[in-house]
Structures are given as C-alpha cells and as structure tokens.
Amino acid sequence: MANVTYDIMWREAMMELLDQLEAENPEDPTLAPKDLSEWACIYIKYLQIMRKLETSYDQMVHPQKRQDMRKALEACIGRMLEIRHWMVKLNRGLDFINLDDILVDLKLGPEVLEVPVPKYFIEDRAKELDDRDKFLEALIEKYNVKGPASSPIIRIGAPLGEEEAIMMIQKNERGRQARERGRVAAIAKRQRQIEDRRPRDAKRDPQTSEQKNLMRRKRVQLEHVREYDEAIVSLKGKVRELEGQDMRETIQDKVNAWFVEKRNPQTGEYPDFPEATDGGSRVILNPPPPSLAVILEDVGDGKGKGKDPKKDVAKKKDPKRDGKKDKKDDVPAETERIGAVFIPAIEAAVQEFVAKWQDRDETGNFHQKYDPELVKDELRPIVFEEIRLQVDDEMRVLLQNLKDLVEAERAAKLGKKGKKKKKKGKKKGKKKGKGKKGKKKKDPTADRSIESLFAELVSNGILQQCPHVHVRDYLGSSSFMAATLEKANIIPDPSMAQVRQALTEYCILPLGSQFIHERAPYIKSLLLYGAEKTGKTLMAQAIANLSGANFFDISPRNTDGKYPGKNVAMMIHMVFKVARTMAPSVVYIDEAEKVFLTDKKKLREFGSQEPFSRIKKELLKEAKGLAPGERVLVLGNSREPYLCVKKDERAFMGFWSKHIFMPLPDYASRRVVWPGLFERHQGRLSYEFDLSTLAHISDGYSAGQLDMVVHSLLTKRRIERLRIAPVDIPEVLQWMCKVEPISKEIDEALRRFMDKTPAMSVLKGGGKPGSAGKKGGKKKGGGKKKK
Known part of the structure; x- marks a missing residue:
C-alpha cells in the first residue's frame, strides 16, 4: 500500500474519534448512552478505530506523524478499557459480556471483537528486548539452568518380545529400502518436470509482493527515525543560535519588570525570587490564575458589606434549607458514572491533528521524511526552558546584589551594620529545613546492583526465558448462543x-504502555482457573511475551528447596524489586491455591521440602505495595481452586482482582481447535475428513489433551505419509482412547468454586453459572454432556 493509504486511514480514525466523543456527550443529555447495549455499540466502534490506528501507526514512515498517532492510539485504547470496565459493571459484574445479538443488529461478524495487540509494544523496544534476551541466554548457559519441559506425548505400553522385535525390525528395514528406492525415483521424476516446466515469476505473486512491501516500509521507517533523531540535535543548535538571544532578553525584561513592580516603595526592599521547586521564573512569566477563594473574597469585599451577618447565620441554621441541600447533594453520590480520564487525551490528539496535519500541504514530501519547521516548533519550548534556567541563576545573583546594596544604604543611613538580620534570616532558614523524617522500609539488597539480583534469580530458575507464543495460539471460537441463553436466565460458560x-484487555494492553497503565482501571492481580490442560500456562506466557515483560516463576514447586526458612522473604523482595525496576513484569504462580492453604495435613501430602504456603505472608505484603504505573502483574494459575475452604477460601478469593474461568472447548471451538492443532504440528486434515463427527466425539476433552493426541499421532514418519494416507477418525480415536477426559466431579467442583466468585455470589438468586442444558435451568455445564 502507498503512504496516502495510511494517511487516509489515520484521517478517518481521527474523525471517527471526534464522532465518538459527540455520541458519548451529546448536547441533549437524554440522548446520552445509558444501558449496556448502547455502551456496547460505542465499545465496538472504539475497537474498530483502534484497529485502524494500530495498522496505520505500524506502517506509517513519517516519524512526526507516528508520534502524534501514538498519542491518539494510546488514548483510544485507554478509553476503550474504561468503557469495557463500565460495561462489566452494567453486566452485573460479569467479566464476559455476550454481544451476539448486537453484532447481528450491526451486521458484523464475531471477528470484530478480537482485540489486536499493538506491535509497537515489542518493536519500539526491539533493541532493549534483544539485549535482555542475550543477557538472559548467557546467564542460562553459564548456570546450566534447565528449560521448560516439552509438550508430552502419549506413551505406548510394554516392550515387544525378542522374536517379535526382530520380525518388526526386518519388516521396517524392507520398508525403508523400498521407500528409499521410491524417494530416488520421485526425485528424478520431479527433476525432469522442473526442467520441462517454465519457472514461476515470483514478482507476480501478490502475497509475496505484499510481504516484501511491508518489510521495505519497516526499513524505511527505521531510516527516517534515524534521520529525525540526527536532525533534532542539529536543529536544536540552530534554534539556540538564531533565537536564543531574543528568548534571553524577553525573560530578563519580564523578570526586571517584576522586580520593579514587587519592590516595596517605602523600604525599597526587593522581593524573594521564586524557588526552583516552585517553578522559578515560570511563575513570573506565566502567573497562575487567582484561586476561587480569592475571587469570592474580592467580590465579598465589594458587594457584601451591607449584608446582615445574623441573616446569614439564620440561613445556615434553617433545617428546611439544609434538608433540601442534603437531598440534592445525595443524588449525584448515588449515581455512579463512567470514568473520563482519557477523554482529554483524545480531545488533545484530535486538536493536534486538526492544527498540524489536516490541511497541511505535503506535495513536496513524497518520501514522508521529517518536516524541519515542525521540528523547530517542537524544539523552541525545550530551548526556551534551558535558557530560562540559565537566566534564573543569573537573576538570583543579581537580586542578591541588589538586596545587599539596599541593606548597605539602610545601614549607612542608620549608622549600623546589617549583618545581624542576615544571620537571623539564616537561622530561620535552618529551622524551616528541620522536620521529622518518615520511616522508610529498609532494603536488604541496597548494596547490590540490579544486574547481580537479576543473575541470581536466573541461576535459581525463578526468572525464566518466556517462549514466543501468541494469544492466537489459544485456539477457539466465539459462542453464537450465549445472548439467547442469558435471555432465558441462564449464564453460559465463556467462550475461548x-x-x-x-486477557488482552485486562493484562497485555495495560502492561505494554506506561501511559495506559497509569490511568486505566487498575488490575493488580489476576487468577486463571480451570481444569487440567485448558491453556492457563500458555496464556500466562503469551501475556508476558506480547507485552515484552519479564517472567518470574515463584510457583511453590519451582521454588521448593530454594531460599529455605526465613530466606524466603529475601527471595520475594528480590523478585518484586527486579520486577519494578525492569518493568513490565509478570510474577507467575502455578498451583496458586496451595499458597493459601493453612491445613498442615494437606500441605504434607504434596511431598515438598518446604511448605507451599511459605511465600504467602511476603507475597501479600509486596502485592499490597503495588501501584498504578509500576507495570507489575501478579498472575496465578489454579486447576484445583476448590481445595481452599472457609478462611483459606476467603483469603484466596480476596487476593485476586479478577477471576477468569478457562473453559473446556465447546462444539464451535472444537471445530476450530482440531484443524489448528494439525497445522501446528505440520499436518493437515483432508477436505473429506468428517470434522463435525470428531468435534462431537471429543466433547469433554480439554484443548491441551487434544494437542497431546495430535502431537502423538503426527510422528515424523506419519507426516511424510499424509499425502498417501490421510488421517481418518478411527486413527484419531486410537490415540484419544488413551487419554482420560475431564471427569464430571472435577467439572462440578470448578463450577461450585465459580459460584463463590464475587460477581457470581451476588447473582445467586438469578441464573447460575453454566446452568444450561437442564429443564428449569438447574443443570450446570452449558448444556454439555460429560463422558
């Protein structure tokens, strides 16, 4: 695509953002969005705008346009997250909002709701992340740290007898020789076909040319950014050389005028120069507007002299008036409103676009390089501030000399020296400086560098290299009947x-951007719970990978035997210190429910050297200190959350900001999972394969179990024979029968735990989670029959 394509896309997105602001705050308050469906339409529109801005930002080569575009993109993402959290409140606190009927009304497909992950989270930090990965790899090699185990395969039973094994080897050898002869013949035949066939022109392949064009644009993008960075240095010197003297004189004239204006006409004393902490001469150049209290006081002095103070007291004591005021004051307190933190940022981005780019003539900038005039406009405030600081230092010296002259003249007139007053002033200054120091928490690792702490955590296997996985690797489809079930007072399971x-909205988007994390609704910790092999670890790794975060694994089994006894406090302190310093970071806890167990009998059953609950106290303390902007997320996985009961359950439930249920794939998802798993393991299902039947048969299996079946089936030899002998259902069933599906007891225990989560416990009187499938809405499990 050409540069103008992305310019048009950006322009459309900015105009749509302006329309969205008008739709959210119309002139007629009665037309403002109120219910969930209206906010859902606005949310979907923001999601579409975000997709446009992300695509145009990713491919735009103009460096200054990219800066303004990023501001608009981050403001759009932030507003989208604000609306998302508001929709959750309108949805009775349920995190999964079913918008099937709204998508049908808008004539949109379910793919519209897929939230894209901005590529700049990784690409803009490419060098930093590359250096970190190299350092991490060097430490792993140095300390010989074992990596994560590969995905398991299904093992076949007992070994063969001697005679049977010999016969098997002979058969395989004869087959190997035949295959080798066939392979040589096939190579010769293919060679003859290649010689006879005309070579294919790669330039005419549209997919290849598009991919090359995108890569070319990335190279041009980096080159233009490099030129822009060099231009900033050279143009800054020119601005200082040509305009610096005028800036200096302007500041000096205004400060001198302020000296004269504020000088005491009777004593001749000069005012004190504003401190640097208060802004210095910035207070003189741009004086702050008078406060509301000062304005009211001035008005009161002018107009309120004739008022009777007794009447004012009587008005204040009138209970009827007070009652009316209290009622009016109580109304806005009762009605909670959606946050509007990102609206000023969107307005500023739109205004900047209109002022700088909407009517800008770029006919002479075909290659989309930086604009020197815009660079100068950006540099003038920076140069002005640097010069202002220099002038402030000079003016402080000048003011002190003037004060000394005034003091000397007064002393000469009175015949006394003015040293005593100076000394008193110094003493007063000393007294002001004294104050009680707040108690700071002692840092036991204050004498150690972050690099040494980083290396120690790597050597103990706590800070791990995160595999390159994506959210889209969590295969699954949308649910097409969820909104219908909700209308029947049945709360369905979330779709994959x-x-x-x-997880993209709650974890990846805030972690990837400092601007968003500081202002968006804050999520400190998140729990992923579900049956075995439902993709919990995969999603935890995807969150860390896509946000460019460090991955700290403080799971009880991973830290067992490390930092024994009281040293566990040091371990948790080191983890969170490095996590904060090298943010963004994900602190991962597998089997999180066992951390909160206090039953010593249960803890002994796990067969560990140290009790799994030993990190609980320090974990709670460190997690409590996390704040917005630090970009540290505590992420827990649990496949047996129901182990926590009574007091442990309350502590376990209350620790997590969000509880996300990882479901078993439904029929629609299984139709997507099976072909996706075969492609992942270098295989392919034929067009004649009865996928619908296989999707029905595999009900009750988790996605990880299906992946294990496909991985075991597709051996290297089987992949080679796929063209000759495609995979059929009986062959898949031979491997599926070796894997036990998720039992009904485990599924019901997970659903009982789901009933106790904060949102579901409130809805106890209405529909129950996963209650589809039984008459009267009593059966749980989303209408699925478990085997």
Missing part, C-alpha cells in the same frame, strides 16, 4: 474467544 479478549 472471550477469554482471549478479556
């Missing part, structure tokens, strides 16, 4: 597409 959407 909804899980991807929720």
